[in-house]
Amino acid sequence: MRITILILLTCLVVSCNDPKNGESDSNILVTIGSENITTDDLTSELNKLSFKQKSIYTSSPEKLNEFLQTHINEKVLYNEAVKRGIENREDIQEDIESYKKKLVTKTLGKEIFEEIELNQEEIKEYYDKNQEDYKRIDISKIFIRFDVNEEDAKASALSKAELVSKRANAGESFEELAIEYSDDPISKKKGGKVGYINQGRFTEEIDKEIFILKKGEITKPFEVQGGYLIIKANKEPDYPPYAQVERMIRSELINQRLLDYINGLRGEWEVTVYKDRLKEISKSESNQK
Numbered sequence: 001m002r003i004t005i006l007i008l009l010t011c012l013v014v015s016c017n018d019p020k021n022g023e024s025d026s027n028i029l030v031t032i033g034s035e036n037i038t039t040d041d042l043t044s045e046l047n048k049l050s051f052k053q054k055s056i057y058t059s060s061p062e063k064l065n066e067f068l069q070t071h072i073n074e075k076v077l078y079n080e081a082v083k084r085g086i087e088n089r090e091d092i093q094e095d096i097e098s099y100k101k102k103l104v105t106k107t108l109g110k111e112i113f114e115e116i117e118l119n120q121e122e123i124k125e126y127y128d129k130n131q132e133d134y135k136r137i138d139i140s141k142i143f144i145r146f147d148v149n150e151e152d153a154k155a156s157a158l159s160k161a162e163l164v165s166k167r168a169n170a171g172e173s174f175e176e177l178a179i180e181y182s183d184d185p186i187s188k189k190k191g192g193k194v195g196y197i198n199q200g201r202f203t204e205e206i207d208k209e210i211f212i213l214k215k216g217e218i219t220k221p222f223e224v225q226g227g228y229l230i231i232k233a234n235k236e237p238d239y240p241p242y243a244q245v246e247r248m249i250r251s252e253l254i255n256q257r258l259l260d261y262i263n264g265l266r267g268e269w270e271v272t273v274y275k276d277r278l279k280e281i282s283k284s285e286s287n288q289k
Contacts, residue, residue, distance in 0.1 A: 029068065032075055042068060109258070116257050123249050124242060131239050135199050137211060138235040140174055140192035143184040145227035154223075161221035161228035168218045169241075174232045183227065192232065196240075211237050 030037040046054050046067070057067040086092060127134075129275050146153040146159040164181050178192030187194055199207050206229075207224050213219070213233035221228040 018244055025191070030072055032072070032079070035075075037068075037071065037199055039109060042071075045071065080145055112261055114259060115256065116254050118250060118257075120246075123246055123253065126253060127242050127245065127249055133199075134239055134245055135237055136196045136240060137213065137233060137237040138196050139210070140178065140195050140232045141184065141187055141194050142168075142174070142178045142182040142230040143187075143224075143227055143229075144181065144221070145183040157228050158221060158223075161230060165218060165221055165230045168230065168232070174218065191232075213237070 011228075014233075028036045029039055029042060044055065049057070057063050081087060105168055117157065123181045142164055144157050144164065146157050150156040160181070164177055168177055175191030182188040182192060199211060201207075202210065202222075202224070206224075208235070209219055210221070210231055213231070213236070215233055215236050217233050219231045223228050223229075
């Protein structure tokens with residue numbers, strides 16, 4: 001269904017002109033029955049592409065011809081679809097209406113987005129007041145997974161993790177222990193090295209233990225999904241420089257203002273959610289699984 005809509009929309013954009021409109025023959029690239037695709041049509045479509053895509057298609061006559069042939073094929077398929085009456089089918093009309101609603105909504109959202117004004121002072125002030133939200137720590141880890149072949153997988157994994165943690169805390173190389181024992185294939189290759197993580201990566205309970213570590217300190221094993229985790233702090237917790245998170249904060253603040261605007265509209269449009277009925281649907285769907 002999406003393919004049909006894409007073909008329809010693309011062909012509507014490529015304005016295949018009636019020869020009666022008076023364009024000169026030199027401006028016509030392709031004739032499809034009584035319709036034309038002109039050089040202006042092709043140029044218009046090229047200008048809608050990203051800079052990278054446009055550069056590829058205009059890099060040679062062969063690539064440009066590929067682009068043109070695609071539009072010819074789409075137009076021919078569209079004409080055939082119209083001939084078969086597909087455009088008037090109920091399912092197609094429903095999809096077109098659905099796309100129309102999404103396009104109109106997206107356009108409004110984009111316009112509101114562009115109207116939101118945000119200066120550097122506001123972003124910096126937010127960063128200063130909410131610096132704890134961006135707290136980070138550089139870590140290495142060793143992951144000991146539950147072995148499903150063990151009779152008591154959890155107890156066996158815990159015993160192994162406690163032994164590894166004890167050896168690491170006794171002064172053995174964390175990197176060598178990670179290479180030998182860790183079941184995480186990515187960090188294992190780097191001697192357990194993970195790099196910076198932010199708060200919220202793990203549960204609140206684990207975060208509390210990790211973000212009080214001093215450089216070089218190693219945690220006891222923590223139970224996580226699928227096994228046990230041992231963490232080593234490569235550095236003490238700190239905060240990323242403002243320049244590193246400025247773009248992210250800007251995005252967060254703009255999205256929040258957009259959400260505030262939408263919530264205001266919900267009030268104006270008197271939105272009411274019947275949560276009990278929602279629960280009934282959820283329960284009904286669960287029972288069918």
